[in-house]
Amino acid sequence: MTPSARLSAAIEILDRVLAGASAEQALTNWGRASRFAGSGDRAAVRDLVFEALRCRRSFAAMGGLGGRGLILGGLRAAGTDPAGLFTGEGHAPAPLTEEELEPRPPLSELEALDCPDWLAPQLRDSLGERFAPVMQALRHRAPVFLRVNTARCSLEEARQRLAVEAIIAEPHPLAATALQVTAGARKIHASRIYAEGLVELQDAASQAVVEALPLVAGQRVLDYCAGGGGKTLAMAARARLALFAHDADPGRMRDLPVRAERAGERVALLDGAAVSRQAPFDLVLADAPCSGSGSWRRAPEAKWALTEARLQALCALQADILDRVAPLVAPGGHLAYATCSLLSVENEAQVEAFLVRHPGWQRRDQRVLTPLDGGDGFFLSLLAAP
Incomplete structure (x- = not known):
């Protein structure tokens, strides 16, 4: 799939999610109906969809409502000129309209933090001075962590066995059992160490x-x-x-x-x-x-x-x-x-x-x-x- 075709697929999936479907189900249905999409394509489309959902408010403010608006806003947020991707050629999204080309006003604080208006007072009270940094962190992809079954395997042994299968992981200070995966995360489920019950996917917190x-x-x-x-x-x-x-x-x-x-x-x-x-x-x-x-x-x-x-x-x-x-x-x-x-x-x-x-x-x-x-x-x- 071309980069533009991936954008079109993400737009289609996001429209289904915004209509009420779960993101996982919408992605699964699209994957089943799109046998032409390779594993790299499916991963890229998934990343586009989840990034748009994490940053739904800011992307909408920068690009408009609906799946198309979210993807357009995401490109602008990344500093990418959408005109070269929204061409209407092949499987690319249709060219930008005059309305979409109009300048957008600067983002408000809560738009930039992708924070719902009604919940902001409670989050501010709960988080205090950490409010803005925490909300900013929630806009980004979460790390992948493994829990090592230390009843059967040491952290170092697990790390070395993972490396043999091209999964790179390092200890994380949040928990004595935690390894943060920095490369090869998509290989975990197929790995021998996972099949043997020596590691489990689990957030460090x-x-x-x-x-x-x-x-x-x-x-x-x-x-x-x-x-x-x-x-x-x-x-x-x-x-x-x-x-x-x-x-x-x-x-x-x-x-x-x-x-x-x-x-x-x-x-x-x-x-x-x-x-x-x-x-x-x-x-x-x-x-x-x-x-x-x-x-x-x-x-x-x-x-x-x-x-x-x-x-x-x-x-x-x-x-x-x-x-x-x-x-x-x-x-x-x-x-x-x-x-x-x-x-x-x-x-x-x-x-x-x-x-x-x-x-x-x-x-x-x-x-x-x-x-x-x-x-x-x-x-x-x-x-x-x-």
Whole structure:
């Protein structure tokens, strides 16, 4: 595909996303219908789409609405003259219209930061002086991290084995198990070391959250909002635990047994009734549903889909989860509340309200990570049961 043809493909996909399709599904459907596109073409188109979604507001201000406007704005943001690519020849986008050629006004602060107007006050209050740098960081592609299964392999051994398969990775200070991939990331899934369960794709901040948990061999541990089980397996690699996983949507855990077997670990999957029967637990991790604002680099659609009503509903759900899991913790045990949110209303405020509702509980530790630390934004509060 020519560069212009890739732009046309990205425009088509973005129009589908803006109409309501998920980016992943739109990309998959396009790939299936475009057998002529090689792996390099598919990767390039994917990058164009996700860059436009991360920078949707600024690109629209520079180029216009719709997929075409976003791609046009992206070219201008990169300092590329779009006229040589929007030619209408072959599979290129149609030539620029007179309206598209008109000068655009300078970007406002929030446009330049790709920040929704309604959410800016909360983000400013939550991030303080880090507001602008964090929002700027969220406009760029996230690094690729691996978690080394240190129960079976050292960081150096993993790094060397990855290098044999042309995957270059270096240790990252955010977590002792983290390797940042600097080359060859698309080869990870096909690598032998991945197939053998010695490494897993996992953000470094997520690894840091698990590293902060007070895990001791022999403990009974519940991952209450397990999802795909990334943190479940990270906990399993830290200590020999009696490990249980639960999710409100059991379908999210469908790959966990296979992943656990590959990693050489055992995890018991529990439904709601079984959770109560298996209680109490020495530690319960509640990585609660949230705005996902700390991971907008990876899921940029979530930034623009979030509404005030949705945020209020999430906060109510978070409080409900905290109240539900508190009785599952053994006396003297720990409840670890985590989100991948940057918003204090989902983080510090939730913990403060929980402590008011549950006298006797104590906050033992609290950590706040932002993309400025290298990984996603994450919050963790470690609460001790009376």
